[in-house]
Amino acid sequence: DPRNTLGFIGQGCENKVQTKGGVVVGGCNNVIRGNGQFSIIGAGEGNDICDSLNSVLVGGYNNFITKGGENQSPHYGFIGGGCFNSILDGEMGVIAGGYNHSLSAAKCSGVLAGRDNCIKSHNYGVVVGGFNNSLLANESGGTAGTSFIGGGRNNTVYGSRTIVVGGSANIAKGDQNFIGGGCNNTVTNGNATIVGGLSSTSNSRGSFIG
Secondary structure: HHHHHOOEEEEOOOOOOOOOOOEOOOEEEEEEEOOOOOOOOOOOOOOOOOOOOEEOOOOOOOOOOEEEOOOOOOOOOOEEEEEEEOOOOOOOOOOOOOOOOOOEEOOOEEEEOOOEEEEEEEOOHHHHHEEEEEEEOOOOOEEEEEEEEEOOOOEEEEEOOEEEEOOOOOOHHHOOOEEEEEEEEEOOOOOOOOOOOOOOOOOOOOEEOO
């Protein structure tokens, strides 16, 4: 098959390279396919790169870099390891490790660690760690960007240029907001700050709650 020109498989078992210039170094049941040219899987088991150019999947178990739609691409993606992590769309996405993270339609965004963190329709976003934290599109459904969640659990950002440092079940809506921590705090407009505490709500633009 001419698509396999210069493809390479080192060791392991049941590995497949079905595209030009793909490399699988080792492991088992790893595959590079579709338009996955010049991509690399280092090792691990059950990892899959599909229709993603120049991507790297170092190892882990059942991690995926693939496109989620006909006109979308996850080119230049990187997954370091972990289990059940996926980059579906958006170029230059990064998942360093952890469990069950997902990037979808998220260009130049990354999840570093933790479990069940999600970045969807949010470009240039970062989730450092924690559990079930999400960077999402703005409330009107348009793509958001440039937001940050440090850690904690069940924190959600809808909008751009927003920071949630940590805490639990905090929600930031709108742009240019800051939540330092605490629990069940909510910002519903933009340019607002909640430093911490329990069940505080900011409904006014530019407000501050210490």
